[in-house]
Amino acid sequence: MREYLKRCRFFFVHTGILSVFINLFYLGFPLYFLQIFDRVVASHSVETLVMLVIFVVWVLLFTSIFEFHRGTLLTRAGTTLEDLLAGPVLKRQLEQRIRPAGGKDEDYLGDLAKLRSFLSGSAVIAFFDLPWGILFLVILFVMHPALGGVTLLAAVILGVLAFYEERMTRQPLLEASMAQRRTNRFASDAQRNAEAAGAMGMTGALSRRWQELNGRLRMLHLQTGHTVRVLSATSAFVNHAMRALVIATVAYLMINGAASLGLIVAGSIIYSRVLGPIVGIIHGWRNLAVARIAYERLNRLFGDKANESEKLVLPEPVGCVEVERVYFRFGQAEPLLRNLSFTLQPGESLGIIGPSGTGKTTLVRLLTGLWPTSSGAVRLDAAEMHSWDKDTLGRHLGYLPQDVELFDGTVAENICRMQDVALHTDAIVAAARFAHAHELILHLPHGYDTHIGDGGLRLSGGQKQRIAMARALFGSPRLIVLDEPTSNLDAAGETAYLEVVRDIRKAGITVITVTHKVSLLAGFDKILMLRDDASYRFGHTREMLPQMEVQEWKALPAPGEVAGPRPPTKSQQKPARKIEPRGLVGKLDDREVKGWVFFPAQPELVPTLEIYLDDDLLGTTEANLFRGDLVKHNIGTGYHGFEFRYPPSLELAAADLDRINIMVILPGGDKTPLPRG
Numbered sequence: 001m002r003e004y005l006k007r008c009r010f011f012f013v014h015t016g017i018l019s020v021f022i023n024l025f026y027l028g029f030p031l032y033f034l035q036i037f038d039r040v041v042a043s044h045s046v047e048t049l050v051m052l053v054i055f056v057v058w059v060l061l062f063t064s065i066f067e068f069h070r071g072t073l074l075t076r077a078g079t080t081l082e083d084l085l086a087g088p089v090l091k092r093q094l095e096q097r098i099r100p101a102g103g104k105d106e107d108y109l110g111d112l113a114k115l116r117s118f119l120s121g122s123a124v125i126a127f128f129d130l131p132w133g134i135l136f137l138v139i140l141f142v143m144h145p146a147l148g149g150v151t152l153l154a155a156v157i158l159g160v161l162a163f164y165e166e167r168m169t170r171q172p173l174l175e176a177s178m179a180q181r182r183t184n185r186f187a188s189d190a191q192r193n194a195e196a197a198g199a200m201g202m203t204g205a206l207s208r209r210w211q212e213l214n215g216r217l218r219m220l221h222l223q224t225g226h227t228v229r230v231l232s233a234t235s236a237f238v239n240h241a242m243r244a245l246v247i248a249t250v251a252y253l254m255i256n257g258a259a260s261l262g263l264i265v266a267g268s269i270i271y272s273r274v275l276g277p278i279v280g281i282i283h284g285w286r287n288l289a290v291a292r293i294a295y296e297r298l299n300r301l302f303g304d305k306a307n308e309s310e311k312l313v314l315p316e317p318v319g320c321v322e323v324e325r326v327y328f329r330f331g332q333a334e335p336l337l338r339n340l341s342f343t344l345q346p347g348e349s350l351g352i353i354g355p356s357g358t359g360k361t362t363l364v365r366l367l368t369g370l371w372p373t374s375s376g377a378v379r380l381d382a383a384e385m386h387s388w389d390k391d392t393l394g395r396h397l398g399y400l401p402q403d404v405e406l407f408d409g410t411v412a413e414n415i416c417r418m419q420d421v422a423l424h425t426d427a428i429v430a431a432a433r434f435a436h437a438h439e440l441i442l443h444l445p446h447g448y449d450t451h452i453g454d455g456g457l458r459l460s461g462g463q464k465q466r467i468a469m470a471r472a473l474f475g476s477p478r479l480i481v482l483d484e485p486t487s488n489l490d491a492a493g494e495t496a497y498l499e500v501v502r503d504i505r506k507a508g509i510t511v512i513t514v515t516h517k518v519s520l521l522a523g524f525d526k527i528l529m530l531r532d533d534a535s536y537r538f539g540h541t542r543e544m545l546p547q548m549e550v551q552e553w554k555a556l557p558a559p560g561e562v563a564g565p566r567p568p569t570k571s572q573q574k575p576a577r578k579i580e581p582r583g584l585v586g587k588l589d590d591r592e593v594k595g596w597v598f599f600p601a602q603p604e605l606v607p608t609l610e611i612y613l614d615d616d617l618l619g620t621t622e623a624n625l626f627r628g629d630l631v632k633h634n635i636g637t638g639y640h641g642f643e644f645r646y647p648p649s650l651e652l653a654a655a656d657l658d659r660i661n662i663m664v665i666l667p668g669g670d671k672t673p674l675p676r677g
Helices: 002-006 009-026 028-043 046-098 108-119 122-129 132-143 145-192 194-199 203-255 261-283 285-303 360-367 390-395 411-415 425-434 438-442 461-473 491-506 518-523 541-547 654-659
Strands: 321-328 337-344 349-353 375-380 397-400 479-483 510-514 526-530 536-540 595-598 608-613 616-622 642-645 660-665 671-673
Touching: 002 046, 009 028, 009 046, 009 122, 009 132, 009 261, 028 046, 028 261, 046 108, 046 122, 046 285, 108 122, 108 285, 122 261, 122 285, 132 145, 132 261, 145 194, 145 203, 145 261, 145 285, 194 203, 203 261, 203 285, 261 285, 321 360, 337 360, 337 375, 337 526, 349 360, 349 491, 349 518, 360 479, 360 510, 390 397, 397 461, 411 425, 411 461, 425 438, 425 461, 438 461, 461 479, 461 491, 491 510, 491 518, 518 541, 526 541, 536 541
Parallel strands: 349 510, 349 526, 397 479, 479 510
Antiparallel strands: 321 337, 321 375, 526 536, 595 642, 608 616, 608 660, 660 671
16 A cells, blocks of 8 residues: 555645645734734834735735645545556455455445545645644744643643544444445345345345344444544534633733734634644544545555565466365365366366265366465466466456356447457457357347446346356357356257357367256266265266266156155066167166166267156156166267156056157257157
């Protein structure tokens, strides 16, 4: 922060110089009144009166001009400091929000605005005038020791009040600042989740909760406001009382022939110049305290990066990813990732799967350099992620987060990552075509110029996801990381996604995808499976697929029946028999009838199955990858295992199996019956 303040030194130095002239000019006013009452009135000299009037008018004119320029300089100092800091503050605030431990409710830009407002206010001027109070106090002592003594006593009392005000308001103002951020964050969260709140009748509860938080905030403001008002009123009383005492002292001196009438007016003016800055500081103490808290918070923000050296710009990567013995934990908790190691060569693809809470999204943040590892290293082309300059790395990295958010702007601006659209027109369209989102965008009201975000067109989750995919593919990324890229996509969108991944692989770009759908893993070169105990399995797809366990199925329950698991009937526990349709191998478990297992000859096509009993539709399911010791086959033949477990509506006797018909719906929409052998 000091470095940025030094860059505003010009304004502060010139403000100090102007303060010298302003305070010297203010000496002209007491001299004017002394001459008026002691010389002009006594001598009845009109010429002297005219000269004094001309003199004081010039003094007033230059004082007003200098005060105007002094205020302008301080305003420019505040705006210049804000211009210098706004970009770095926003950048560091975003970096802090990315970190595991966050600072997600911090408003550093608000702190910067408070600092600018303080620099443009009257309290800063009082600090520039404060040293000159010593000069005016000396003049009062020269005029008469009694005047100087009374003024010094008033200054001491007001100084004690200012110190007491600082002690009494510092902690409440700090608590009020924290409460303000907490209240604002709650209101922002409530607005962001307004649809869920309205649908579930939460608006009343949220309103009451906000009122509680806001009530706490109001109470803190009332406490600090009460303290400030009491001390301000006390300081005003002391100031006026001491002024009256100064006038009474001069009057007493006049009675005893030790002072003149002009001394009353001159003494009162000089008294104001001594105590005026102190009173101004007391009245502006609240703003001063708020600005000091803001400065300390900003100083800590920049202090976090004090030891960070400028990073060397590395050459364009080719996309080799190496994860070496990585551990990650939150604080002192157990490691979420333990001794994780794997390597991807340029152009390889990796699918990451695992139960919720096993660290899939955390790993994504490590792979993109958003979070540092607790130990170990994540490297891109042999360089650790933290050694890359963030802006340089970002040009070679495409990232689709789990929760997609687009920025306030046009579709084109979002795709080109908020850069100048005119400079990247071809690249924007190319990225949209690459993401299979070009046709979708053209159907928007204004195509690529459609405004989205606040006040713009509201897009569906799937539309957002496909535009965000285009943003991830913009430019020439060598590493693309996708976190649950199909979570908001319909069947057509999922088909487009599979084609995008295929195109990415053909382009020789390294791609890493997190998914909960085992059926999407067939098109990847390698699979990483994370487990609840922080262990993992990593290997080639042909080795991993037969070990993957199916947990996904959908079914249409019978009328009046609630979907849910049901134990197999006795008829289902009869020994099973083999069924070998053409082009597919079906098998039933030899121990008990749990479901059908299929091995399609085209593993890249993941079908949807419709199960019929004669002509009646019983249920549907995706053909999910199967893992287990119950099925033994040679994965090297290129076949994949799929399983459909019977939902409640599919409790069938073994004799009914011959009446079962299965329709296979491929991703393109074609439907074909599964033939029997």
